[in-house]
Amino acid sequence: MANTIEIENLTYHKNYRRILENINLQIEQGKTVGLLGENGAGKTTLMRLIAGVAKGAHGTVKIDGEDQVAAKKAEVSFSGQLDGFNPSMRIDKIIRFYEDVYPDFSTDRYNQIAGFLQIDEGLRLSALSKGMKEKLVIGLTLSRDTKVYLLDEPFGGIDSMSRKKIIQSIIKWKSPDSVIVVSDHYVSEIASILDEVVIIKDKTIYTKKSAEEIRAQYAEGIEQYYESIYEGNDLND
Amino acid sequence: MKFDDKIPIYYQIKNYIYGQIITGKLTPGEKIPAVRQLAIDLTVNVNTVQRALGELISEGILESRRGLGNFVTEDQATIEEMKHKLIMERLHEMYENLHDLNVTDDEIVQYLRQYIKDRRTTKDGQYN
Numbered sequence: 001m002a003n004t005i006e007i008e009n010l011t012y013h014k015n016y017r018r019i020l021e022n023i024n025l026q027i028e029q030g031k032t033v034g035l036l037g038e039n040g041a042g043k044t045t046l047m048r049l050i051a052g053v054a055k056g057a058h059g060t061v062k063i064d065g066e067d068q069v070a071a072k073k074a075e076v077s078f079s080g081q082l083d084g085f086n087p088s089m090r091i092d093k094i095i096r097f098y099e100d101v102y103p104d105f106s107t108d109r110y111n112q113i114a115g116f117l118q119i120d121e122g123l124r125l126s127a128l129s130k131g132m133k134e135k136l137v138i139g140l141t142l143s144r145d146t147k148v149y150l151l152d153e154p155f156g157g158i159d160s161m162s163r164k165k166i167i168q169s170i171i172k173w174k175s176p177d178s179v180i181v182v183s184d185h186y187v188s189e190i191a192s193i194l195d196e197v198v199i200i201k202d203k204t205i206y207t208k209k210s211a212e213e214i215r216a217q218y219a220e221g222i223e224q225y226y227e228s229i230y231e232g233n234d235l236n237d
Numbered sequence: 238m239k240f241d242d243k244i245p246i247y248y249q250i251k252n253y254i255y256g257q258i259i260t261g262k263l264t265p266g267e268k269i270p271a272v273r274q275l276a277i278d279l280t281v282n283v284n285t286v287q288r289a290l291g292e293l294i295s296e297g298i299l300e301s302r303r304g305l306g307n308f309v310t311e312d313q314a315t316i317e318e319m320k321h322k323l324i325m326e327r328l329h330e331m332y333e334n335l336h337d338l339n340v341t342d343d344e345i346v347q348y349l350r351q352y353i354k355d356r357r358t359t360k361d362g363q364y365n
Contacts, residue, residue: 032282164280171276171283191242192281212245212285221242 001028002064004147004179005050010059012045019045021203023059027179029147032170032193034211035183036226037200043183044080046200047150050181051078064147074104077144079137080152087126091136095121102144110143113173117165131158138166142173149174151182155189163189191222199229238279246281250289252323253279258298258309259320265311269299 005027012020020042027033037043048054050061052072060067063075085094098105114121117135128136134154141149151170155163171193174180182190187197194211206229214225240249257263269275272290276283290307293299297315299307310316335345 030284032284167280168277171280172273174283176283188242192240192246192279195282195284211282212247212288215243215245219243223242 001030003027004029004031004064005181006060006062006065007050008060008062010049010057010061012042012049012054012057014056018203020049020057023205025198025205025208027181027196029179030177031195032174032180033182033196033198034187034190034194034222035181035198035200036185036187037183038185038230041185041200042203043185043200044152047078047152047181047183048080050148051076051150053078053080075146076148076150077141077146078150078152079141082125082133082137082140085125087124089125091119091121091123091125091128094125094136094140098140098143104145106143106145109173110139113139113142113169116169116172130156131162134158134166135162138169142169145175147178149178149180151180153183153185155184155186167193187226188221188223194222197222197226199226201229240279240281246285247289247292250275250279250281250286251293254289254293255298255319255323258316259323263309265309265313265316267309268305269307269309271306 003026005025007023007025010020010023011018023046035043035046045054049057050063050072052061052069055069061072063072066072066075082094085097095107095110098110099107113119117139119132119135119139123132125133134156138151138154141151154166158166167190170180170182182194184190191211196208197211197214198208199206209225211222214220214222218225220228238253240246254263254269263269269290270278272286273283275290276286279286290299294301294307296319297312298310298319300310301307332345335348340348
């Protein structure tokens with residue numbers, strides 16, 4: 001199957017500090033991928049590079065064979081943490097903004113997801129609880145029609161019901177051909193929806209493995225496997 | 238349903254559907270939910286559901302009808318065979334576990350008889 005994301009020899013420095021080193025990664029069309037690594041491992045930076053938001057890296061990032069920034073922005077949906085928006089902005093205004101800026105944004109689809117997640121649009125960004133903000137990010141991100149969706153730690157500090165709803169909406173609104181990359185530092189909550197697991201460690205891709213293969217080969221949960229890599233237990237075998 | 242993260246999920250989905258058929262929650266000829274709906278209901282990846290259903294189709298447990306969806310087989314012999322296979326698998330597992338504890342064949346039979354007897358006399362089959 002064709003690769004939707006192709007990263008070759010990607011290195012990124014910021015203020016003379018190495019953030020990511022020699023990243024090589026291929027993600028096939030249609031996959032749901034968990035991007036795992038501890039805080040500060042470079043998960044968000046890698047997403048920003050895939051989305052074409054962060055600049056100044058060496059190496060190539062191709063989305064569906066294209067490596068131009070404009071092409072990447074058109075085919076990658078990434079909302080980050082809505083950092084660019086004024087905290088006093090109302091949610092409905094943010095939605096209008098998405099409609100104006102992204103020709104592929106579907107208001108219809110947004111309304112479906114917002115209804116499912118029960119997003120309250122009358123509020124201002126600063127008034128949103130952590131869970132509600134994450135739901136909004138999911139709604140906005142998944143409402144674009146792109147080849148790649150990036151979700152940066154969508155489960156941080158939110159209750160289990162919201163978490164479940166968010167996971168369900170990922171399954172429900174993911175188109176069969178699109179790639180979804182979900183980053184997290186805590187794995188068990190998303191393990192069951194992943195095709196593949198990509199682990200970032202020591203500023204580079206430590207491994208990429210099929211989730212079912214980890215279960216079949218090691219008789220281990222994804223969480224255990226991930227922890228063993230960070231604890232270095234795998235050095236002994 | 239809750240999955241064990243140590244066991245391949247497609248395998249657990251297959252067992253789940255076997256169980257549904259054996260216990261009659263899914264009846265012969267019944268249409269099973271669409272792949273995406275099953276994925277949402279079970280909170281698992283669509284590709285994983287597809288793999289599980291693909292194997293069930295090649296085993297003859299499900300029949301795929303083009304454009305209509307997937308249906309539980311109406312062939313009673315296939316269902317019986319699946320049930321038999323599943324029972325043998327469970328017995329095999331129990332047998333191996335007990336053998337690992339150096340329990341002999343005769344003792345296994347004896348323990349099993351005693352266990353069933355105790356189960357029956359315990360109220361509502363509760364056994365702790």
